[in-house]
Amino acid sequence: MNFSVSEENYIKSIYHLQQQTATVTTNSLANELRTKPASVTDMLKKLQTKQLVEYEKYRGFKLNATGNKIALGIVRRHRLWEFFLVNKLGFEWDKVHAIAEELEHVSSMELIKKLDAFLNFPQTDPHGDPIPDTNGKITVIKQLSLADIAVKKNVVVSSVSNQSPEMLEMLKHYHIGIGTSLKVNKHFTFDGSVEIKVVQQNPCVISEQVAKNIFVHHD
Amino acid sequence: MNFSVSEENYIKSIYHLQQQTATVTTNSLANELRTKPASVTDMLKKLQTKQLVEYEKYRGFKLNATGNKIALGIVRRHRLWEFFLVNKLGFEWDKVHAIAEELEHVSSMELIKKLDAFLNFPQTDPHGDPIPDTNGKITVIKQLSLADIAVKKNVVVSSVSNQSPEMLEMLKHYHIGIGTSLKVNKHFTFDGSVEIKVVQQNPCVISEQVAKNIFVHHD
DNA sequence: CATTTTTTTTAGATTTACCTAAATTTAAAT
DNA sequence: ATTTAAATTTAGGTAAATCTAAAAAAAATG
Known part of the structure; x- marks a missing residue:
């Protein structure tokens, strides 16, 4: 249909x-x-x-099951285009959402199949979100936000859930991207803010709101 | 607007x-x-x-002038996408029209600018048609169809005006593409058909209808 | 638990891009 | 120069996706 x-x-x-x-x-x-x-x-x-x-x-x-499968097809197209825009056309990752929102509706199976191959079958989009496969199977990686991570553990940023330009501009300022290694120095219980140490950077404090949007896994 | x-x-x-x-x-x-x-x-x-x-x-x-400029913008997007589909994604050139027809409506200036750079600023689409520049300037190359070419002159195919799958399938059969060198052996006045000799191929006869759709320039 | 508030749905309009059928204008033909 | 034919426009209507305002249902509150 x-x-x-x-x-x-x-x-x-x-x-x-x-x-x-x-x-x-x-x-x-x-x-x-x-x-x-x-x-x-x-x-x-x-x-x-x-x-x-x-x-x-x-x-x-x-x-329902049918609706879910269709949704995953759309998500797949969206994320493949985002990958293309960032890794082939050189867009900043905070500029691609609106464009991918248009591209995702282009309705050729063959196009997406060939795009996927051209991009070398990427597993995640530029924000670290997994790309569903052709059958709508999506590999959900168990991940914790920085707000929930114990201190002193070395972790790697795996995804960022808020993709607004404002948020992503801030991440750039902190030198945080997908794959960045860091650890948590301290949790401030007063306001939930978190002091982190990004490799090769000075320690810095991020708000609880930011911490909750940065997901990591252990390396 | x-x-x-x-x-x-x-x-x-x-x-x-x-x-x-x-x-x-x-x-x-x-x-x-x-x-x-x-x-x-x-x-x-x-x-x-x-x-x-x-x-x-x-x-x-x-x-009018405004309408023309907008049309050239759309043509530019269409032809850049066709180039992308053929030269990056590996589509056959008779399969790209419908898809480019959808992609051309994606309305980001920045997207087209970056796509153009990624494709290395191509001058023509896969059918040999010129791609208008950012300002809507289009370089029209004076070209003659095979029906109008004198015999024994060496010519190079520069564009094909009919882009239907049927036509393009036939061209593939005759080993004719953009850039193919060939010459006209004979014009048959009875039905307007033309005998041509494609380099490294046996001579063959094409109908007037086909000849009129293949445009060439002298090499 | 009755009442206020919030959420959701219905009813009725609007806009865009189509359509069919009838009327009008232009072009062609006897 | 009429008449016939073809092309174009108007009139009126439909479907998709919106909207506002009012009604109905569910949830929250005192």
Whole structure:
């Protein structure tokens, strides 16, 4: 089956919201899509008749198996394009989201297959998020945010969950990117801020808000 | 100003039809876009209020200077993407048109600028058609079709005007591509067919219809 | 637990890009 | 120069995706 750009955006947003809460509300989706709740209700009826969501009036909704697979296809396209934009065209990683948002809707199977090969079958996008495979299988790596990491452990940054230009500009300032090695010196219980030591950099303090968005794994 | 995908498609099609006839008719545009004449009239009123076309009721229309510049921007994007698809992703040149048709509407200046640099500033697309520069300047190369070439002159294929899969499949069979050297052995006046000799191939006869679509320049 | 607040849905409009069918204008043909 | 044919436009309508305002349902609160 074929989907409109609008339908694909709804499916993708439901998918992303489900990473936080198993069932998604009308308001939260309207907020995510910068649209109005009434519009969400309209579209959800449509997605329901197309058998992509489980939806009960006033009770929220979630993608069913079919919807999930379609969402993963969109996510795959988005992340492959982001990889292309950063690693081939030389974009900064805080500038690619909006462009990938357009490219992801280009609907050729063959294109994505060849793009994947051209990029050498990357496993993660420039923010460290895993790229689903052709069958919609996604390798979720268990990861902890810097807010939850014990002091003195050497860790490697594996992904950054907030991809806003503001956040990514700040990371650049701290010399933090995917693959950066660092350790936590201290957790300040007063405000949750964290002192970290990035290799070859002076120690610095980051706010709790920042720490919660930086995910790491042990090396 | 910003244009919808539909508006862009109309602008691009008017541009292409103007290569043949200075002024374009409602029917020919409807035919090109596989839509109905009434829809063309609707859209043309819109393009007129947006000051992109000169349009007089019942008299046909053409792009004005602004419209032309926008058309050349779209053509530029289309041809850069075609170059990318063939020379980077390894598509056959008869498979790229439909995909480039989608990619051309992705609306980031920065994307096209960086894509152009990544491709090393190509001058022509895979069919030999020139790629307009950033300012909408296009270098039109004076070229003759095989139907108009004198016998025994060595020529090089510079472009192919019909990009249908059927045509391009046939060219592959004759071992003809952009840059191929060949000469005309004979013009048959009976049906306009042409015997040609492609280097390292046996002589063969192509129909007038094919000959008229293959453009060459002297080497 | 009744009531206020919040969330969600319905009802009815709007915009864009189409369409069909009928009317109008232009072009062609006898 | 009429008449016929073809091309174009108008009129009115549809589907997709929005919206606002009002109604209905669920959740929160005193």
